[in-house]
């Protein structure tokens with residue numbers, strides 16, 4: 001079989017060779033691509049169309065997520081804010097965080113430097129291409145390049161952040177300010193995550209306010225482990241797309257870990273599943289979109305929901321986002337808190353750990369909530 005035939009067989013009728021797809025979508029667009037190649041066309045059911053359609057699965061209005069004011073959380077209204085946070089985590093699995101104390105400069109520098117990273121020559125970005133899902137730095141395209149049958153319209157850079165001083169020296173040295181901007185951002189989001197988790201644990205009634213010494217069981221306090229826990233930062237780049245309704249920036253998925261702190265630029269694209277419809281999350285400048293991850297759903301014994309979300313692309317503007325995913329150390333077990341298990345609420349999930357999750361994603365095409373579903377003991 002000729003080389004050209006082999007490509008056609010594997011990739012359909014397009015004349016775009018496989019080696020081009022592997023370089024990512026930014027590269028395809030830079031080379032003047034005018035149509036979405038077959039490899040990126042999602043089944044109709046997965047991409048159920050963007051806004052302004054008659055599709056019954058898509059809400060007509062953007063979603064105003066609950067807004068949590070972080071300054072209020074630390075002030076005299078803490079009890080009310082904790083209640084709003086609990087409602088948001090139960091009903092939406094998402095909220096927007098404002099007045100979080102991370103300066104506009106730190107945020108702007110992070111979005112800016114990751115945008116400039118994706119604008120580097122391909123050869124510079126390609127230094128970080130690896131199929132090792134545990135690599136400290138990993139550049140790639142789509143979701144799981146070696147497994148995805150359909151590719152999504154997204155390039156990414158993943159950075160492991162803990163221990164930061166060790167890992168920082170492996171991070172990209174170009175652009176020259178990358179390590180400085182991303183290192184500061186990683187440090188500040190980690191601190192914010194820990195403060196939020198203290199509030200989340202209080203909102204679940206696991207540890208009461210001002211009783212940091214209180215423990216769950218046998219002297220265990222999860223906050224200590226989260227402090228030494230894993231942090232992965234993912235810079236996403238979604239180039240403008242000539243036929244945006246045919247593809248997705250990210251397919252429906254839930255995040256692992258406890259919480260994701262997501263920064264999106266001013267371009268819309270993130271949609272979450274709410275009351276069985278896809279709704280677009282309206283970007284708020286300098287705010288974080290916070291979402292419950294699979295491990296927090298497990299830890300809360302199903303009270304807080306790790307909700308499906310996806311990303312749409314558009315034909316006009318590229319979009320950037322930075323997701324900071326936080327959890328326990330990789331070898332730690334995640335299990336429902338003993339304080340949330342009783343006769344009315346039996347244990348709903350099997351114990352799990354990060355390593356088994358990572359081996360799961362490296363061998364499976366991740367779809368929807370497969371992993372979480374595989375841990376479920378009873379229907380919730």
Ligand SMILES: O=C(O)CCC(=O)C(=O)O
Nearest residue numbers: 234236264270311321323
């Ligand atoms: O780009 C976005 O808005 C969402 C990204 C996301 O869901 C992720 O990185 O897990």
Ligand SMILES: [Fe+2]
Nearest residue numbers: 253254255309
């Ligand atoms: Fe996500």
